Amino acid sequence: MSLKTAIGIDPGSIVCGYGVLRKEGKSISYVASGEITVPKGQPLPERLRRIYEGLRKAIETYNPDEAVVEKIFFASNIKAALSLGHARGVALLSASVGGIPVFEYSPLEVKKALTGYGRAEKSQVMAMIKAILNIDVALSPDSSDALALALTHLNMEGILYGGGKH
Amino acid sequence: MSLKTAIGIDPGSIVCGYGVLRKEGKSISYVASGEITVPKGQPLPERLRRIYEGLRKAIETYNPDEAVVEKIFFASNIKAALSLGHARGVALLSASVGGIPVFEYSPLEVKKALTGYGRAEKSQVMAMIKAILNIDVALSPDSSDALALALTHLNMEGILYGGGKH
Numbered sequence: 001m002s003l004k005t006a007i008g009i010d011p012g013s014i015v016c017g018y019g020v021l022r023k024e025g026k027s028i029s030y031v032a033s034g035e036i037t038v039p040k041g042q043p044l045p046e047r048l049r050r051i052y053e054g055l056r057k058a059i060e061t062y063n064p065d066e067a068v069v070e071k072i073f074f075a076s077n078i079k080a081a082l083s084l085g086h087a088r089g090v091a092l093l094s095a096s097v098g099g100i101p102v103f104e105y106s107p108l109e110v111k112k113a114l115t116g117y118g119r120a121e122k123s124q125v126m127a128m129i130k131a132i133l134n135i136d137v138a139l140s141p142d143s144s145d146a147l148a149l150a151l152t153h154l155n156m157e158g159i160l161y162g163g164g165k166h
Numbered sequence: 167m168s169l170k171t172a173i174g175i176d177p178g179s180i181v182c183g184y185g186v187l188r189k190e191g192k193s194i195s196y197v198a199s200g201e202i203t204v205p206k207g208q209p210l211p212e213r214l215r216r217i218y219e220g221l222r223k224a225i226e227t228y229n230p231d232e233a234v235v236e237k238i239f240f241a242s243n244i245k246a247a248l249s250l251g252h253a254r255g256v257a258l259l260s261a262s263v264g265g266i267p268v269f270e271y272s273p274l275e276v277k278k279a280l281t282g283y284g285r286a287e288k289s290q291v292m293a294m295i296k297a298i299l300n301i302d303v304a305l306s307p308d309s310s311d312a313l314a315l316a317l318t319h320l321n322m323e324g325i326l327y328g329g330g331k332h
Contacts, residue, residue, distance in 0.1 A: 048259045073245070075248065077244075079239070081251060084251065089214055092214050102211045
């Protein structure tokens with residue numbers, strides 16, 4: 001029976017969420033999720049180091065076959081794009097150093113895949129995640145987003161980073 | 167006599183320049199400079215890994231006390247800001263993992279420090295770099311920018327990343 005583990009990563013410069021799911025045959029189950037939270041007062045290079053080390057540790061612990069991140073085209077402004085880019089670059093690096101390929105999906109693809117509706121609210125996506133994965137504990141928004149990415153990926157043909165087909 | 171080595175880093179997602187200078191007392195001398203060039207066809211996570219490994223190697227080789235990067239407020243558009251942010255995040259991380267503090271200067275500060283004129287052309291900055299450091303070989307634009315950052319830093323009171331005084 002085919003067996004695959006995926007880690008979804010939702011990077012941010014203050015909080016970075018991750019979620020790990022395992023697919024056995026057609027069955028997908030929850031493995032773990034969490035957040036790497038970095039004190040706001042720290043200098044950015046130090047915050048990035050903590051995010052990097054946290055993600056490397058999660059990848060070593062759960063040994064995923066593939067990583068999944070959000071495809072990004074937009075940000076509210078240049079400053080936000082730079083800030084998001086810093087954290088996202090470190091997230092992509094942590095997967096690459098861990099030797100696993102990175103797949104990406106747009107927020108629209110994630111929402112459509114999980115709720116059938118591209119303009120679903122975050123709360124609707126979280127409710128679907130908890131229902132599908134049978135999770136009855138509270139999930140943080142960042143962990144939920146990361147799990148949504150991993151779930152979308154394990155349910156679909158993946159798009160390899162850069163546009164190639166899985 | 168005080169002795170300090172600084173590495174300037176000019177990150178980009180295709181080419182990342184670096185330049186290493188040493189200050190002994192009041193004298194500043196050229197140590198090394200180079201570029202990490204990544205094939206454009208590679209997926210972004212792999213390109214970031216090569217940049218990271220190249221910078222980590224340079225930091226291990228030259229053992230600088232401090233790293234210097236450009237302060238950034240602007241980018242031509244959101245896509246460029248995201249792309250620059252990815253590479254810059256990895257550059258900041260490589261310094262942080264190497265255990266060295268990061269200092270930053272705006273392009274205006276670098277131009278003013280090296281030519282006395284905030285709107286100097288890149289070619290003027292490069293000519294000053296070569297004259298001050300007594301370099302008679304060709305420098306690539308990325309190495310020159312990196313050396314300009316290191317030189318500005320070693321000539322000035324440094325501004326630690328995040329605004330604190332050196």
